[in-house]
Amino acid sequence: MFLASPLAAQEWDSGYCFLAPIKDTNLSFSGRELVKEVSVQLGQEVHVGEIVMRLDGAGMPARYERSLAELQHAERAMERANMLGRVMIAEDRDQREMELAVKVASAREMELELERLNLRAPHDGIVVSIMAQEGEMLEDSSAMRIINLSQLLVEIDVPSDRFGRFDAGQEVQIRTESGAVVSATVVFADPIIDLASKSFRVNAVLENADREFVAGTSCTLID
Template sequence: MSFLHSPVRINLLLAFLALPVAAQENFNSYCLLAPIKDTNLSFSGRELVGDVNVKLGQSVSADELVMRLEGGGLPAKYERSLAELEQAKRAMERAELLGAVMIAEERDQRETDLAVKIASTREIELELERLNLRAPHDGIVVLINVAEGEMLEDSAAMRIVNLDELLVELDVGSERFASFEVGQDIQIRIASGEIVTARVVFADPIIDLASKSFRVNAVLPNAQRTYTAGTSCSLVD
């Protein structure tokens, strides 16, 4: 999720719209630095939080387990399924040892039983894994909405942002339409006054009639966390 619909972006746009017409004519472009990846982890349903494995500000890696929800009776059901699967495997092994002595119908029945037990066990494994919330990408935990023992109900449980690169979100006046292309380097002045280079990854092929502007997205390297997401910037001509 980008800052496209964030309160920060909306407030800046409202401030721009509130400017006198003359001031708007001198307005270069709307510009904001946003996380390159910004994800809210949520769960569909109503579940009890078992373990929260991370803390605010902690760095996480993609696929790392960050939260586990209680499984109710699922763990016991899974243990029983594993036991039944082992029994079905042993029955199939005996059928293979007996070979031609066993009638085909009984052998087919054992094969079917084994296939059913395998599928049933896999189904429970998938259900248990669904209760494990994992980081979708590398990043930093910036929000945890629930604690262990609380109920999670159709809401965002955690927010993870990746700041290794920043997305430069620009709204540029229509007079500059078609002057940007993917792969092009552009100059951005950040809040500190420093001018940095970002690379265009998207240029809107249409103009918004209401604002008479179009969108441009660029990526700014930020491996050292030099620049701050959520701050404004400006396009340098």
């Protein structure tokens, strides 16, 4: 709920603020990689952990299948060793245990390498930029941008004469560009004052589940 009222010019002296996405992430791959598949579209909502892009693994899937086959062979050899019990020479048993451990580690390494080919959403949000397409070569560059608008970060520039009046958890009132007066919760108050601007920074969180408020717009802090 909010009250609509005109933006008062004198309120700018109380504190200028800016609304930004609570989470704004540029996703990228390291090294030189070929994009195999872009799994999402601009404007699509994604959830944390969802695959949004895949790289070309070349022959890696086949190597992974081979490592699994070798692991199964080592496991069967170890099972036979366990069945033989004390009949088997200790050195032979140790050799099979070592071979099994090596195959387990190799398969796990391949799993991690295959997973590296998947770019996953680090949080819920909306895809607002796709900087790479299928078949394109990436080289240490951003591939996609995802933002979360369920909450907005209110970045407030407060005059130094109000220093020490804000604490985490405190509710503050802000007025948006549309004239709406809403409450936001303080999450950080700068412990120092900027000498050049004679101001300090306060960050607050504004609930925005229905996306009523727009990131990228300005606001003012109300006394």
